[in-house]
Amino acid sequence: MTASSPDTPTTGRFVGREHRFPVRVYFEDTDFSGVVYHANYLRFMERARSDMLRVAGIDQRDAFANSEGVYAVADLSIRYRRPARFDDALVVISTVEHLRAAACVIQQRVMLGDELIADAKVTAAFITPDGRPRRQPPAWMDAFQRLLPESPDMIEESK
Amino acid sequence: MTASSPDTPTTGRFVGREHRFPVRVYFEDTDFSGVVYHANYLRFMERARSDMLRVAGIDQRDAFANSEGVYAVADLSIRYRRPARFDDALVVISTVEHLRAAACVIQQRVMLGDELIADAKVTAAFITPDGRPRRQPPAWMDAFQRLLPESPDMIEESK
Amino acid sequence: MTASSPDTPTTGRFVGREHRFPVRVYFEDTDFSGVVYHANYLRFMERARSDMLRVAGIDQRDAFANSEGVYAVADLSIRYRRPARFDDALVVISTVEHLRAAACVIQQRVMLGDELIADAKVTAAFITPDGRPRRQPPAWMDAFQRLLPESPDMIEESK
């Protein structure tokens, strides 16, 4: 699935624990004020998270198809530092900050070259098809280990 | 459901066979060129169709929840006549042009006052949860009768 | 502009200092997991803010057309409490919490009946066409007075 023919969409790549994901700004992403519409950064960041998980070996489609569950954003804060514009080539840099049994906390920065465009902290919760929090599949917990900051005791027993 | 407290979203209304649905243009709808992004008219028109069906007594949510089926756009053509801009108060005027057992054809015009902004023809097909065409529920066929042009023999036996 | 023909989009209404704005959930707002996609609540909330300002007498279109400036979201935090679904009739309740010379802070709650779906805090900054912070027009500062919590000394001299 991650085999790379020129027709395969990018999945981004890890540089150390940082997942780097390129995003082009298209017409659809901007508004009449000339810059990227604020809600659209959430779309960019969600694409980056989905592909970070994919590269880490986590198959969200399968988990949903098998009625195991799906990630849902539980909370999110974002600070908009500078505007991005049509045609800009952005990079979303994501790192897993924290892991809980039923959730993970991800830091994300949207960059234009060396300039910080926006930075955010996102908590994604794993939930059952009917919306209840559920422990993530063990294989996912394992996949996340590689993505966590050094100290292995960062992995909390979660509520 | 169409009871009208001030907190209830509009569903538009019929004037004769024409369903009229108001839409405000917000930041999200525009792009950096200053006008409404072309794909967003499809969102406006889909809102209008959903509410036209609602007012006509067709409950799409129930049909999906009961695994009966769901409408999907099968084809669509649209002509963009003039741009609309931030803050414009548009009206989407929809009429059912044609009814088939498993589909309906709807004409839609997006107006800014007396100016035609865009006009489109949309075929919506009723499909099963796994994507096969299915006859619409009999109650829906009945509901559509009122919305069709005069001659009752317009209702075709479908392909 | 707020004259109400049946073809005029709603602008919501104030109940005391709270602006109440109805939003219907359409196909476009949901994702395959069955609920409203998290970024789309930001669109709902921005519609509500735009119309809160409109009702309060603030004309964003004019200010932009005259190159005075435009609001841009500077930061935002949101907590997703419960999912909303296709066809739900939501209400976005917005209150101005704080006013600064070049920004305002707005609390927003998305409700489904008595249920809290999401709540957020949004800072909108007034910026020049080239992106620098600018003092809001005096008429806007006046318009905001009515929307602020009782104590008139809440209005800070801003950075």
Next chain:
Amino acid sequence: MTASSPDTPTTGRFVGREHRFPVRVYFEDTDFSGVVYHANYLRFMERARSDMLRVAGIDQRDAFANSEGVYAVADLSIRYRRPARFDDALVVISTVEHLRAAACVIQQRVMLGDELIADAKVTAAFITPDGRPRRQPPAWMDAFQRLLPESPDMIEESK
């Protein structure tokens, strides 16, 4: 700008006269019925057209910044053949069918492997900042030559 670091977004590539552009289906692209929302194919196709132009040497951002003009979709027809789903890796294949002084007609197919998902015909008109049709820059007309079907007399004198 098209130099290819791993952090640069793809621009797709030409295979003969066909521009091939990969698109991943993310959460944002789907709706509760489980498949890609119909209007979102227009976003995919617009991304592909923007990058086709970029690869062909046409700089839309510059033309807009210099107040020369911008492309706007004038009309569009699309036929939805099969649904695409979350996580699908699609390819948008675009070919220039026709060139006029102030417009171009582009055929686009959205593919999932060998399966046709949707096909469309799009007329994009070059317009001035205030919305009037304008002749495309000569350099753009030249750039398009390489993209047209064999017979050079396909290039019409336009209305």
